[in-house]
Amino acid sequence: MRAILVIAVILQIIVAVQTEGLTRALAELSAFLLVLGIVFSFKQKKRAQAAKDIGRLG
Incomplete structure (x- = not known):
């Protein structure tokens, strides 16, 4: 899942670099949202792992 998001971010950055105007702005916005x-x-994932570790201790 994370790999797909990283690839999508890279594609959006490429689109943003090669275009202008509204298309560029939307590509930058979508890349930012994908990074989020x-x-x-x-x-x-980190929180789930921590909860799993706590479950083992208790």
Whole structure:
């Protein structure tokens, strides 16, 4: 899942570099939102792992 998001970010950056105007702005916005998705995905996985570790201790 994370690999797909990274590839999508790279594609959006390529589109943003090669275009102008509204298309560029939308590509930049979507790349930013995809990066946020990657960050939240990482945080969620880390939180789930921490909960699993706590479950083992208790």
